[in-house]
Amino acid sequence: MPVLDVPTQGTLTSRPYQITTVRHQTHDIVTIDVAPQQHPIAFRPGQFDMVYVYGIGEAAISISSDPATPGLLSHTIRAVGWVTRALNDLQPGTRIGIRGPYGRPWPLQEAEGKDLVIIAGGIGLAPVRPAIVEALRHRERYGRIVLLKGARSPRDLVFRDDLDRWHADRGIDVHVTVDSAVRGWGGRVGVVTKLIPRVPFDPENCVVLTCGPEVMMWFSAEALLKRGVPPERIFVTLERNMKCGVGTCGHCQLGPVFLCRDGPVFSWPEVAGLLDVREL
Amino acid sequence: MSHHASLTAGDPDTLRVTLAGHPFCADLDGGHVRAMAEATSEHELPAGSLLLQRGHAADALALLLDGDVSLEVTEPGDDPIVLETLHGGDPVGWSWLFPPYRWLFDARCLTPVRLLQLDAAHLRGLIDTDPVFGLALTQRIGLLVVQRLQFTRAQLVEMTHHARA
Numbered sequence: 001m002p003v004l005d006v007p008t009q010g011t012l013t014s015r016p017y018q019i020t021t022v023r024h025q026t027h028d029i030v031t032i033d034v035a036p037q038q039h040p041i042a043f044r045p046g047q048f049d050m051v052y053v054y055g056i057g058e059a060a061i062s063i064s065s066d067p068a069t070p071g072l073l074s075h076t077i078r079a080v081g082w083v084t085r086a087l088n089d090l091q092p093g094t095r096i097g098i099r100g101p102y103g104r105p106w107p108l109q110e111a112e113g114k115d116l117v118i119i120a121g122g123i124g125l126a127p128v129r130p131a132i133v134e135a136l137r138h139r140e141r142y143g144r145i146v147l148l149k150g151a152r153s154p155r156d157l158v159f160r161d162d163l164d165r166w167h168a169d170r171g172i173d174v175h176v177t178v179d180s181a182v183r184g185w186g187g188r189v190g191v192v193t194k195l196i197p198r199v200p201f202d203p204e205n206c207v208v209l210t211c212g213p214e215v216m217m218w219f220s221a222e223a224l225l226k227r228g229v230p231p232e233r234i235f236v237t238l239e240r241n242m243k244c245g246v247g248t249c250g251h252c253q254l255g256p257v258f259l260c261r262d263g264p265v266f267s268w269p270e271v272a273g274l275l276d277v278r279e280l
Numbered sequence: 281m282s283h284h285a286s287l288t289a290g291d292p293d294t295l296r297v298t299l300a301g302h303p304f305c306a307d308l309d310g311g312h313v314r315a316m317a318e319a320t321s322e323h324e325l326p327a328g329s330l331l332l333q334r335g336h337a338a339d340a341l342a343l344l345l346d347g348d349v350s351l352e353v354t355e356p357g358d359d360p361i362v363l364e365t366l367h368g369g370d371p372v373g374w375s376w377l378f379p380p381y382r383w384l385f386d387a388r389c390l391t392p393v394r395l396l397q398l399d400a401a402h403l404r405g406l407i408d409t410d411p412v413f414g415l416a417l418t419q420r421i422g423l424l425v426v427q428r429l430q431f432t433r434a435q436l437v438e439m440t441h442h443a444r445a
Binding site for chain 1: 362364365367369388390441
């Protein structure tokens with residue numbers, strides 16, 4: 001089947017997909033792999049889809065699979081609302097609707113020739129996973145590639161297989177830490193931002209991709225700026241309640257920007273001021 | 281400090297250079313480093329041993345050179361809760377500076393650990409007799425406490441955020 005590389009901004013029609021695999025990442029997070037019933041659509045790391053559970057509703061979900069295989073899309077979902085709970089309960093063979101991909105992707109081209117630092121908290125590894133896979137496929141284009149991964153506890157770690165594989169891979173430095181643990185964990189305990197001052201990378205020649213709870217990204221940005229990373233080289237991905245996905249309905253408006261249309265990936269100077277405004 | 285610690289032989293000059301090179305002593309006056317080095321010794325501890333034990337006398341400042349240490353709270357009959365892990369370049373403990381000079385938590389070696397041990401009574405004596413040194417050292421400990429407090433607050437915020445979601 002040919003892969004379509006079509007602009008989907010403005011498109012509100014979902015296409016049918018069939019769930020091929022459901023992988024339980026943690027007690028409340030699953031990754032569902034879906035295959036298109038029509039043409040596969042190409043996507044770029046950092047973009048998201050509107051995923052439709054027929055009869056229940058849509059939710060904006062980042063794409064977590066390899067961009068080189070658009071015929072097999074993955075979405076990693078934490079059960080927090082009606083739609084995401086329904087998605088968590090779906091079984092292989094079920095049909096769902098997907099429209100997208102939407103949004104501004106991670107600036108991987110800007111990171112070429114520089115160190116690439118990726119900071120992910122919790123399920124935040126899902127939106128940056130395609131960027132990691134893509135960067136490792138073109139390893140020669142980057143300096144150091146560093147992944148700082150935080151989770152609430154060892155049982156909340158997602159993509160464990162990937163973390164193990166990447167940990168064994170000399171192409172990427174993986175540092176994992178959890179907020180709390182009991183003895184037996186054996187790894188680091190502490191917030192992910194604690195790693196920023198001590199892991200090796202060139203702060204003056206790097207691009208940082210950050211995804212996780214907004215407070216984590218805020219603390220991370222503070223630590224990165226303190227280390228000397230230029231603010232315009234720090235990128236975050238934001239989420240709000242997205243509905244249309246194409247910048248029309250205003251549900252995801254954050255001050256002057258619509259996250260679905262202008263983001264979800266932003267440079268730090270674009271949004272730092274907005275995150276300080278209580279009323280937004 | 282742990283009874284499992286084995287003293288590493290080393291001449292005073294090497295020890296002073298090692299102490300001066302520890303991040304905790306960065307930019308510290310050379311005379312102050314020399315004064316601290318007079319009561320400093322280097323030790324090695326095996327994995328699994330306790331570096332600090334809750335309730336025991338806080339009689340030394342430990343500066344980790346290599347290895348990983350977990351700061352733990354233990355309740356009888358239950359697995360210890362790991363509050364934080366510390367690593368090469370980190371200082372361990374500030375209870376030696378404040379009465380009643382008792383450790384509040386356990387610190388366990390997750391790996392073989394090499395560290396510098398600075399005698400607490402000697403440090404407190406230097407603080408009493410040399411106000412310039414006292415200010416420099418207490419500022420460093422103050423910064424350490426602030427950093428750990430900020431990390432702890434960030435941990436709290438993240439855990440609260442997760443509970444809310």
